[in-house]
Amino acid sequence: MFDYHMHSSFSADCPVPMEDMIKGAIQKGLTEICFTEHIDYEYPDDTIVFDFDKKEYASKLIEMQKKYEGHIRIKKGVEIGVQPHILDKYDELMAKEVFDFVICSMHTVEKKGLHYGEFFEHKTIEEAYGIYYAELLYCVKNYKQFNILGHVDLVKRYTKKTV
Template sequence: MFFDYHLHSQFSADSEMTMEELCQTAVQKGLKEIAITDHHDIDYQDNTIEFLIDKEKYLKAIEKMQKKYEGKLIIRKGIEMGLQSHILTECDQYLKDDFDFVIASFHTAEKNDLYNGDFFSGYSQWEAYIQYLKTVLKVVKEYDNYNVIGHLDIIRRYGDFEKKPDLLENEQAENLIKEILKTIIKKNKGLEVNTSGYRLDGQNPLPSFEILKLYHQLGGEILTLGSDSHKTEDIAQKFDYTISQLRKIGFEKLTTFNKMKAEFHEL
């Protein structure tokens, strides 16, 4: 009984997978429920690509899939919102009450893109990581219109560095992560466990198991599982292994969302 809560269709500028292909594969892999969560990044800091979704067309496409797969697959209206501190009002206006599930993601920091490397200019590796975490903390203190933080330590994926250390290896970074986790727990928000992280080091999702252990120790309970798939072969990637590791940490439930309300399921 698996739920893949991070999936990208052709509505994301970096995916060519159709919603039909996505849903077919989810059924074939035995998933009970999915959330389609395409990218919407207002003022994305790379003018070579645009991550903006026509919301009306997007929601109608999901509704079409919901009708077609009724009784076979629960499909939630999700979105991955790229958050920056200067666009939070616009994010609220876009989201309104139209979605079941919102991932809060950070693809840019200090008005610079992570993927293309602009953000890292002028910083050492740990300086960049710490500045990124400060950006995340500022937003989660100010903003509430989301359910989980997506791939919290995604900063490890980027930057031209030989090693990709766990963010808890640095005391200042660890303290920032603790403050982020305490903030979201207090606000009844959660974390996403994103299995695309295995493509980085083969051993951890995003965030790392060490960060997930800290989240559990602090009392965090809201946890979604997502593959961050942009192609069919990655859907539900390493879910069995990930769930076994989450049980070892002490987590007992996974979370799904319906009209932004959490629903808990025994692991």
């Protein structure tokens, strides 16, 4: 069994050290994992920076791969937060970095975060979903450097019942 959507303290939304995540994965019987730390350029909340030190990340991964060799396979991944106007920034990232696995996710629509509800203001549910999926479709058609789409129904998680 494996898990390719794991975050550690390299992601702004996870305080758990990488080694603790590995130990937990081994305890659960996983045989292969991939850390897909968040990079979300232009995330609309200045209090959160969804980026990390790539050299430190690679170094820690190599250290953990060596330490846990024979117990679990550990891969290097990333979860990118796409938006139509910043796809070129992810092209630049992929030209510089090598990842075993890339998750393409959308956390921001119309340059507004889904998490805080601002995107949904003054829209019906149908309008909000239409815009979300139109932007996601644009990104999928115009950006190819990923392995899988992440939580394509994320918009549903943050939809206000009163929209």
